Amino acid sequence: MSCVRPPGRAAEQQYGVRDLAEPELLLEAWDQASVAPVAGRGAVLVRLAGLCPDLDSALDLGVGECGALAALAHATAFGREVAGVITCSSCGELLSAQVSLPNAEELLTAATAGPRQAAVREFTVRALTTRDLLAAAATPDRACAVLLSRCVRRGDGSPFDPAQLTQEEASLLDEAAEAITAATMTTLCVRCPACGEQARAALDTAAVLWDRVDIAAPALMEEVAVLARAFGWSEADLLAMPAARRAAYLERVET
Incomplete structure (x- = not known):
């Protein structure tokens, strides 16, 4: 190009x-x-x-x-x-x-115009910000809990204890946060010559x-x-x- x-x-x-x-x-x-x-x-x-x-x-x-x-x-x-460089998820x-x-x-x-938040069951997830990432990086051993506590609220707007989430709830919230971010991201796409699969990142x-x-x-x-x-x-x-x-x-x- x-x-x-x-x-x-x-x-x-x-x-x-x-x-x-x-x-x-x-x-x-x-x-x-x-x-x-x-x-x-x-x-x-x-x-x-x-x-x-x-x-x-x-x-x-x-x-x-x-x-x-x-x-x-x-x-x-x-x-x-x-x-950029992509790792093929199929063959590495x-x-x-x-x-x-x-x-x-x-x-x-x-x-x-991208989405700012998403509803997941009784929770509301907002988009991650750079400030959130910096806060998580300051306590790497608690990074996931820090992000959840900053970006997720109950439906009534009240905070919650991330430790009380089930594994399924944590996974759903993580997927929702990724989807909000992905809506405004540029995507690399290439077909892998080794296995023929389409790789995206x-x-x-x-x-x-x-x-x-x-x-x-x-x-x-x-x-x-x-x-x-x-x-x-x-x-x-x-x-x-x-x-x-x-x-x-x-x-x-x-x-």
Whole structure:
């Protein structure tokens, strides 16, 4: 598939998305996300892309909503084509898969129109948020109980003791939470050449976006370091320089 990177400025004007590939913002995104907990990096990047007014709002997005907005930020900054790896559930083969992210309108719809909660017997399950995942990660030995206590309520809105759930109830609640999240997730799909089965897996677009930032930012810093040593220019001057001109100067340094 060809990779067509949409113009960041056009996306910013039409959808309010800031282009994370812009040099200064790219380095700010790398600075902040690199020191954030792994589960929180997507929320940090979504906020920096201008898709949430503040970090608190980003942390309170459903995981699927945050993923859809991370996909929009990726499409704006790095293009719509992304790749991933799936493990075939039938034979265990590792498979490479490529997917084209939905367009901006579809991603915004997914982020705003997905289900927020589901009823399961006498319980109500709401979508998991990044804040929930961070709370669970803080107590890994009790992660499941923490998530249940935060995201599940009785029908009258009262809390409950997760330890009192039957195994069947816990399984049903877990399935409901996964279904809420999956409704807004991008899916990788590929046929396994080893066994012929169709393999599917949700794409963690927040992780994919961070991977791209984590590759692009150090590469940009290396360019800046080389040109600063060669010509004595400041970081600010080099980041303000068009990419094509930086590349032209790099060629002259290397030759």
